[in-house]
Amino acid sequence: MGTSPAMNGLDARQVGHLSGELERLKQEALAGVRRSAGEMSVEDAELFRDLGLSGDGGLAEAEFERDVAGAAKVRAALIAIVAAERRLAGGQYGLCEDCGEPIGFARLEAYPAASRCVRCQESEEKRGGPSHFAG
Numbered sequence: 001m002g003t004s005p006a007m008n009g010l011d012a013r014q015v016g017h018l019s020g021e022l023e024r025l026k027q028e029a030l031a032g033v034r035r036s037a038g039e040m041s042v043e044d045a046e047l048f049r050d051l052g053l054s055g056d057g058g059l060a061e062a063e064f065e066r067d068v069a070g071a072a073k074v075r076a077a078l079i080a081i082v083a084a085e086r087r088l089a090g091g092q093y094g095l096c097e098d099c100g101e102p103i104g105f106a107r108l109e110a111y112p113a114a115s116r117c118v119r120c121q122e123s124e125e126k127r128g129g130p131s132h133f134a135g
């Protein structure tokens with residue numbers, strides 16, 4: 001068949017499920033952006049372009065919340081989700097970005113965009129790292 005076995009411990013059905021969850025979460029986040037009031041900053045526009053999200057659904061006109069914390073939350077969620085989709089496409093999905101160990105289906109089901117295993121995420125949080133959106 002030519003494909004090597006997945007190293008992340010997930011079977012095709014689990015990957016399919018998580019892929020669907022990521023898509024759903026992305027649509028939710030994008031809907032949140034569209035609903036919100038306020039203008040998208042140049043920085044946000046660049047971010048969206050970098051993420052490949054502009055130009056396919058009116059995101060050029062997308063608006064962010066005036067609430068800075070809310071906007072940051074939406075941004076963080078989108079970044080984590082898009083990064084997870086890229087790992088999925090690149091065959092790296094489900095592997096901890098710090099230690100390379102499988103993250104595990106239970107954790108991914110709770111946080112489809114998780115990029116770290118529980119152990120590494122906990123030490124990251126102790127260092128004051130990113131929010132739970134990244135896992």
Ligand SMILES: [Zn+2]
Nearest residue numbers: 096099117120
């Ligand atoms: Zn780890």
